[in-house]
Amino acid sequence: MQTAEQIAPPSAERPVHYLNVDYGIRSWLFTKDHKRIALLYLFVITGMFFLGGLFALLIRLELLTPAADLVQADTYNKLFTMHGIIMVFFFLIPSIPAVLGNFVLPMMIGARDLAFPRLNLASWYIFVVGVVFTLWAVFTGGIDTGWTFYTPYSTIGSNTKVIPAAVGIFINGFSSILTGLNFIVTVHRMRAPGLTWLRLPLFVWALYATSIIFILGTPVIAITLALVGVERGFHVGIFDPALGGDPILFQHLFWFYSHPAVYIMILPSMGVVSEIVPCFARKSPFGYAFIAFSSLAIAFLGFLVWGHHMFVAGQSAYASLIFSFLSFAVAIPSAVKVFNWTATLYRGSVLLDAPMLYALGFIGLFTIGGLTGLFLASLGLDVHVHDTYFVVAHFHYIMVGGAVMGYLGGIHYWWPKITGRMYPETLARLAALIVFLGFNLTFFPQFILGYLGMPRRYHVYPDEFQVLNVMSTAGASILGLGYLLPMTYLIWSLRYGARAPANPWGATGLEWQTPSPPPTENFAITRPRSRRGRRSSRRRPRTSSMTRFSSTTRRGSACGSSS
Amino acid sequence: MLERLGFLPAAASTHAARVDALYFFLIAVSGFFATLIAGLIVTFAYRYRRRAGSETPQPIKGSLALELTWSIIPFGIAMVIFFWGARLFVSVHTPPANALDVFVVGRQWMWKVQHIEGRREINELHVPIGRPVKLTLTSEDVIHSFFVPAFRIKQDAVPGRYTQEWFEATLPGTYHLFCAEYCGTEHSRMIGHIVVMDPADYQAWLSEGVPAGANAASGASTGVLAVAASGEALFQRLGCATCHRGVSGALGPALGGLFGTRVKLQDGETVVADEDYLRESIVNPQAKIVEGYQALMPTFQGQVSEEDLMQLITYIKALRGS
Numbered sequence A: 001m002q003t004a005e006q007i008a009p010p011s012a013e014r015p016v017h018y019l020n021v022d023y024g025i026r027s028w029l030f031t032k033d034h035k036r037i038a039l040l041y042l043f044v045i046t047g048m049f050f051l052g053g054l055f056a057l058l059i060r061l062e063l064l065t066p067a068a069d070l071v072q073a074d075t076y077n078k079l080f081t082m083h084g085i086i087m088v089f090f091f092l093i094p095s096i097p098a099v100l101g102n103f104v105l106p107m108m109i110g111a112r113d114l115a116f117p118r119l120n121l122a123s124w125y126i127f128v129v130g131v132v133f134t135l136w137a138v139f140t141g142g143i144d145t146g147w148t149f150y151t152p153y154s155t156i157g158s159n160t161k162v163i164p165a166a167v168g169i170f171i172n173g174f175s176s177i178l179t180g181l182n183f184i185v186t187v188h189r190m191r192a193p194g195l196t197w198l199r200l201p202l203f204v205w206a207l208y209a210t211s212i213i214f215i216l217g218t219p220v221i222a223i224t225l226a227l228v229g230v231e232r233g234f235h236v237g238i239f240d241p242a243l244g245g246d247p248i249l250f251q252h253l254f255w256f257y258s259h260p261a262v263y264i265m266i267l268p269s270m271g272v273v274s275e276i277v278p279c280f281a282r283k284s285p286f287g288y289a290f291i292a293f294s295s296l297a298i299a300f301l302g303f304l305v306w307g308h309h310m311f312v313a314g315q316s317a318y319a320s321l322i323f324s325f326l327s328f329a330v331a332i333p334s335a336v337k338v339f340n341w342t343a344t345l346y347r348g349s350v351l352l353d354a355p356m357l358y359a360l361g362f363i364g365l366f367t368i369g370g371l372t373g374l375f376l377a378s379l380g381l382d383v384h385v386h387d388t389y390f391v392v393a394h395f396h397y398i399m400v401g402g403a404v405m406g407y408l409g410g411i412h413y414w415w416p417k418i419t420g421r422m423y424p425e426t427l428a429r430l431a432a433l434i435v436f437l438g439f440n441l442t443f444f445p446q447f448i449l450g451y452l453g454m455p456r457r458y459h460v461y462p463d464e465f466q467v468l469n470v471m472s473t474a475g476a477s478i479l480g481l482g483y484l485l486p487m488t489y490l491i492w493s494l495r496y497g498a499r500a501p502a503n504p505w506g507a508t509g510l511e512w513q514t515p516s517p518p519p520t521e522n523f524a525i526t527r528p529r530s531r532r533g534r535r536s537s538r539r540r541p542r543t544s545s546m547t548r549f550s551s552t553t554r555r556g557s558a559c560g561s562s563s
Numbered sequence B: 001m002l003e004r005l006g007f008l009p010a011a012a013s014t015h016a017a018r019v020d021a022l023y024f025f026l027i028a029v030s031g032f033f034a035t036l037i038a039g040l041i042v043t044f045a046y047r048y049r050r051r052a053g054s055e056t057p058q059p060i061k062g063s064l065a066l067e068l069t070w071s072i073i074p075f076g077i078a079m080v081i082f083f084w085g086a087r088l089f090v091s092v093h094t095p096p097a098n099a100l101d102v103f104v105v106g107r108q109w110m111w112k113v114q115h116i117e118g119r120r121e122i123n124e125l126h127v128p129i130g131r132p133v134k135l136t137l138t139s140e141d142v143i144h145s146f147f148v149p150a151f152r153i154k155q156d157a158v159p160g161r162y163t164q165e166w167f168e169a170t171l172p173g174t175y176h177l178f179c180a181e182y183c184g185t186e187h188s189r190m191i192g193h194i195v196v197m198d199p200a201d202y203q204a205w206l207s208e209g210v211p212a213g214a215n216a217a218s219g220a221s222t223g224v225l226a227v228a229a230s231g232e233a234l235f236q237r238l239g240c241a242t243c244h245r246g247v248s249g250a251l252g253p254a255l256g257g258l259f260g261t262r263v264k265l266q267d268g269e270t271v272v273a274d275e276d277y278l279r280e281s282i283v284n285p286q287a288k289i290v291e292g293y294q295a296l297m298p299t300f301q302g303q304v305s306e307e308d309l310m311q312l313i314t315y316i317k318a319l320r321g322s
Helices: A027-028 A032-060 A073-108 A116-137 A153-157 A160-190 A203-236 A248-280 A288-304 A319-346 A353-375 A379-384 A389-419 A425-452 A463-496 A544-551 B014-047 B066-091 B200-206 B212-216 B226-237 B277-284 B307-316
Strands: B100-107 B111-115 B120-121 B124-128 B131-140 B144-148 B153-157 B163-168 B173-179 B192-197 B262-264 B270-272
Touching: A027 A032, A027 A353, A032 A116, A032 A389, A032 A463, A032 B014, A032 B111, A073 A160, A073 A248, A073 A353, A073 A389, A116 A160, A116 B100, A153 A203, A153 A248, A160 A203, A160 B277, A203 A248, A203 A288, A203 B014, A248 A288, A248 A319, A248 A353, A288 A319, A319 A353, A319 A379, A319 A544, A319 B144, A353 A379, A353 B014, A379 A425, A379 B014, A379 B066, A379 B144, A379 B153, A389 A425, A389 A463, A425 A463, A544 B111, B014 B163, B100 B153, B100 B307, B111 B124, B111 B307, B120 B124, B124 B200, B124 B226, B131 B144, B131 B307, B153 B163, B192 B200, B226 B307, B277 B307
Parallel strands: B100 B131, B124 B192
Antiparallel strands: B100 B111, B111 B120, B131 B163, B144 B153, B144 B173, B173 B192, B262 B270
């Protein structure tokens, strides 16, 4: 890396930045700085990631043999439930938006902070309260309904901690809604002069599309889980047919949120990849507008495909036909993105540093995840593979192969900006490789397992499925190692990493125009944030970084060529 | 071949080969695109690797022609898959008229099977080859799902309603039956076997005695009495005939020849008298009132089990018009 010679001399006049501007626990718990709030999120969701990962490890260990040896049925059912709830609601959904989005979105558009800094802090506190309720459910007996909470099992069948877990997710929903609201207002109102919509970084487009889903979708899951609580607690017939309710109604409500939630998890990752690929290929994004608008198309179409989770649930065959058609339609904007990322590499100057390895890994794994989605969208085939390990493999390719790879790529990409330190590059490349290989070994066998007919959520299974399960468990241990490695060297780099320059990658985004780590209000000289009237900038208007927006028409002109 | 190598489950129904064909097509399509993308990425990453820190590639903005190409061609392929899958789906949703009727009730954690000729079994289903079999499914408690990988079929068994699936077995043997919808503690032990037999063996099996224990669980002692006859006995015992006498002026509508016809309701709507309608009219009679009748019928919810309901409905279906 080009950074070795740039290690700053010790102290003397160390610049003041958002990390050293203030010390003490109060300065963090009452901070209104979006960057510090992002780190607060990072702290909590990293804990949740490793807790959810621990549950996954226990699941895989139990499945090493066909019999019940490590844990009993009830424990196993709680493990996969809590793995799902924690990973989906408390890691994947907040991960990129609340950590990376929170940190870089204001900087990317040249703003000092989000539109509502206090609301941003409130979102984190609400999130933490949701975490506390869910952990309460987890550590006082657990919950065994599956993360999907299907009725009537969740209302009359289960005697575990359904209500505390539902309350946790319900509360957490407000955090998502407020974050989405904050992002949307910020993008509308606080863009730098000259930064028009079609010059926005693609990550901002992705976060904008995600925020729309946050706001429109999240209330539905909150209401649905509240109804589960009402039926469970007060025996009001909503979903239980014995009380006059309809169990399929729950599935409609649940998936109306939870399918768009898949796009909440994957869109931000797509945004990260759309930043990393052009930067490490020194090219502007190929088909910028198509990538940007495909994010919106996914957010919109994503709301119309929930019924593809219910092809064998007993919904009308006509509804299934329409949902199948729409599910094929939503595949197109995703395909467009993949093709555009690939084309961005064409005649580029490609450097395979760790963020790029994660981004390219994302493209490969997301492609497999997306293509196997066609199997599931196809009605006649879904009848066979629905609720088997084929589905488990498919959504892990999207959520782990896709969302988590994107997240790790983004963490490495912005780590110098966030911490002011470089991570060890060789080790990071190695970790990216281990994650990629471990992931494939874990989840590819599950496609075969699923087509062979192994149902998901099975604690014991027929002997003939063992070989593939052993492969999967072996892969999972490699994957686990691959995740511990970045955790270790990133912490190490906080103290021993080389000091990061303002723009170690030669990237073009505005977030790289400010020192690493950035000062509290991001840019050295602040400018008034009113929409009208003159703006005093640290640069004269329409020069320097702003020029890029006017002269090169779009962001992401070749990396490193701006100097 | 693929089956012996462990990549495919046994194929034992007319439907299985058709699903596998679509599966192979999708593997071919996915393989092509995955290889294409991976190949391009690896090629570009190598061919255009950064050779000097200062190199600045020429910017390329994009290409409308390419964008259209890689939108329209995938869409066309997606539509082929859609129609192919839809055709298969429609065929699994249209059982042939000559199908054997079998009732299946799921409960935590067992499958209870009732053949129309009267024989019952638990966690097992015996069927003949060469004859379509239609399953009518429901559940006593939570949602279950009746999944037979060798037949490539699956259908949820939902409490409070009937769902259906059908198949025609082609290959004698014993195959897995799984519950595919998570249903609580022993979900993964809610499994059983499908025994596919030659027609002659099947007939012999049908006329055998009741397997030990099969009736104990359901509390009935009907033996191999035909299901419709059990239904008739229930019809009398529950006093249904008091009102549904099939004569004019009776308190309830006549039931002879009712099944499959369109029924005009008090509120002007019309419904088809299918199994779900009959079921609802027994457990929740106030839901749909037939035109010209009063809402007098009490509910039978809690008084009749799912098996009783299936027997009653079979009896009503068999009633001829007067």
